[in-house]
Amino acid sequence: MPTNAQGAGPTKDDQEPFPDKEATKTTRVRKKKGVAYPALLITQNSRRFYFSTIPVDDLFPSCFVSRRDDDPLTGFQRGLNESRANDIAQYLAAGSGSIPSNIVLSAQTSTGFSYSRSSKSISFSRAPFGFLVIDGQHRLWGYHKCSVQHRVPVAIYEGLTRAEEARLFIDINTTQRGVPATLLLDIKQVAEMENAREQLLRDLFDKLQSDPKSAMAGRLSASESVRGKISRVTFNRALGGALESGVLMDADPAVRYRLLSNYLNAFDAELPDKRNLAKSSYFEAIFEIFDEVVRNTISVHRSAKQSELQQIIRPLAQLDFTAGLGGKATLTKKALVGALQTTLRKALPISGDML
Incomplete structure (x- = not known):
């Protein structure tokens, strides 16, 4: 999962892959192919987003995070903890565990993301830096590292500005508190x-x-x-x-x-x-x-x-x-x-x- 703080497409200096060489290889192979998956359109107040499940191999190579350490001006995510991702991967591979909570993503223009009301499905191109991870970066990497290739539950927003993405990140991490x-x-x-x-x-x-x-x-x-x-x-x-x-x-x-x-x-x-x-x-x-x-x-x-x-x-x-x-x-x-x-x-x- 590459990192890029701008969201409008990676620059040469920004193209540092998520710490997995195989993920970068997969991105190069699939970046021009398009996919479609059934999805449910949800409208809450003025916002629309789409619920779907996507095979991790179709999703992970297109995702990136906007880390605060990498970009003090527009970045907002925390650093990645690999041991936490490993724990999630082992849990998912054990055969009895499940993670029903969804990953929250923001579709970037490079994906050509669209929704079809007639087929009730979303479609997008497998493009690098196509989806900004707003919530769930450790879960997503855990899915990728898991020996079993699961489908990933996702909620996808489209058309958000970087400021709106950052505000959504704040909302999720302040109003949705963990269990004591x-x-x-x-x-x-x-x-x-x-x-x-x-x-x-x-x-x-x-x-x-x-x-x-x-x-x-x-x-x-x-x-x-x-x-x-x-x-x-x-x-x-x-x-x-x-x-x-x-x-x-x-x-x-x-x-x-x-x-x-x-x-x-x-x-x-x-x-x-x-x-x-x-x-x-x-x-x-x-x-x-x-x-x-x-x-x-x-x-x-x-x-x-x-x-x-x-x-x-x-x-x-x-x-x-x-x-x-x-x-x-x-x-x-x-x-x-x-x-x-x-x-x-x-x-x-x-x-x-x-x-």
Whole structure:
């Protein structure tokens, strides 16, 4: 898929192919041939566009993108990520995946693009730099790199100026927002896509949320990011490391839950400002030191009950992380972890029977 920022046809300097030599070869062979495909005409307000499906070999060689890095004056697309295109190609080749969302294209005058009402079809010439990719460059390249030659669903505009193409790109990327990561994670169970680690984290999240004795009851949000609550994404990120090493790794499920509950309840009991426990950076920071706190508590008190954990946690919970920040802002996660670790190591008591 060549790149050209102007849309009126490539200049000699602009003719840098999409990073695939075979695509350039195919373009040279087919550039004078015309094709036609059934299409559906859609009119929305003052705009018309055409829905169709086109074999990737007929489409890819004629497509190009207008990258901002290549042309600061009129370019508007982001750079291409080949690994993302490879992932799409592998997904499409797996035999069970499908991508129903269409590629959005703008037909250039060089294609001779036209629509026949009688046959309800579109026709165009296979010309290099014939279709500007407004949305879906990674999907299109993924289709091209796929070992299976699929038909590509497309929505094609015609007669757009470069300014109109850029505005359409902005509209697509500002009004059509992706699904939040929290919701995608929450519905993995429904889709039967959870791995063992995700299932374990889900069970812990749900139990801490529903247990009336849990400090996190009412402070967790399963399917969306809510201010003042911990989302599944934050929860999984915070507990992930603690589950992969240390005291939780091989613990019995019931013991694991009790230990987590004791730990969170101990912080909740000692924190002057209870709201800190539901702040993402603070929640993640306290689990960075989870293993160290638990091991120190067991070493000193021979127990990891909530009351014993509180004695180790008490000086940590008293730290004022808004000092010097106007009482409103908080430190970064990295700074929080550093302050907690320093305080923990200073506060660890040494008694004669330890020597």
